Amino acid sequence: MAAPNELENALAKAGTVAVGRFLSDGKLVDYRAGGAPVSQDLAEIASQFAATVSMLLRTFSASYSVLSGIPLVPVQGWIYSGGEMTSVVDREIWSILRTDASSFRRTPPPREKTLNELISLHGVRLAAYYSRDGAIVAHEQSMPLSQELRATATEIVSSVVATATGLAKAFSRLSEQPWTPFGTLIYSGGDWTIAASGTRWLLADAGECSIEEIYRALPW
Numbered sequence: 076m077a078a079p080n081e082l083e084n085a086l087a088k089a090g091t092v093a094v095g096r097f098l099s100d101g102k103l104v105d106y107r108a109g110g111a112p113v114s115q116d117l118a119e120i121a122s123q124f125a126a127t128v129s130m131l132l133r134t135f136s137a138s139y140s141v142l143s144g145i146p147l148v149p150v151q152g153w154i155y156s157g158g159e160m161t162s163v164v165d166r167e168i169w170s171i172l173r174t175d176a177s178s179f180r181r182t183p184p185p186r187e188k189t190l191n192e193l194i195s196l197h198g199v200r201l202a203a204y205y206s207r208d209g210a211i212v213a214h215e216q217s218m219p220l221s222q223e224l225r226a227t228a229t230e231i232v233s234s235v236v237a238t239a240t241g242l243a244k245a246f247s248r249l250s251e252q253p254w255t256p257f258g259t260l261i262y263s264g265g266d267w268t269i270a271a272s273g274t275r276w277l278l279a280d281a282g283e284c285s286i287e288e289i290y291r292a293l294p295w
Contacts, residue, residue, distance in 0.1 A: 082107045085170050090161075090177025093118060094170045101126035113171075120249055124242055125162070125169040128153065131238060135231045136264050143224050146265035151281075154179075154261040154290070157243050158253035171252075179290065187294045190215045193277060196292055198268075198284030201225070202277050209233030218278075232269065232276045236260060258295040261286060 085094040086107045093113040095106030101123035136147035152165040161179045163170045193202035194215040203214035209230040243254040261270040268279045272293040
């Protein structure tokens with residue numbers, strides 16, 4: 076269980092609007108709000124959304140781990156950025172941040188990187204361009220991953236991005252906060268980190284990669 080000071084420490088981070096602790100079924104256990112008013116009803120909805128995305132990521136990553144032999148579980152956490160907002164889920168704790176006031180602010184906008192530049196980032200083992208329907212357009216890799224496993228991973232990434240985008244649109248309406256258009260989704264589980272924008276995705280060694288470097292390398 077998260078101690079109260081864990082929530083207070085999370086709330087103290089720059090740009091944080093609210094933090095909460097949730098159970099795997101989406102039940103809100105406790106929450107704290109910063110300068111902006113966040114009702115308990117909204118905190119309960121945030122917990123439900125956090126649990127839904129976490130379950131989706133856990134299901135896909137566990138299945139793909141079995142198929143590929145790449146250990147993507149247990150789930151460590153994930154980050155979603157879209158519109159003017161960012162959500163960080165660290166196991167059982169969610170945080171809502173205003174992106175431009177947080178460590179996730181992106182100024183100036185990053186230049187779009189080539190595949191060679193993406194694959195050269197610390198710890199990145201695969202970088203791919205993909206289409207909206209989940210097909211690989213081009214890729215670079217430095218690990219043995221078959222065409223079939225690349226294609227399956229890309230389809231999963233595309234599906235998760237589409238689901239997260241749909242949930243973000245719904246949460247935007249409920250919270251009256253701008254969570255779209257979709258920007259970046261980063262997942263960490265097992266020994267690996269996966270990051271995706273709407274057109275790029277990366278697979279990186281979690282022990283070697285920099286989340287901050289990957290976050291800023293992907294175009295919005």
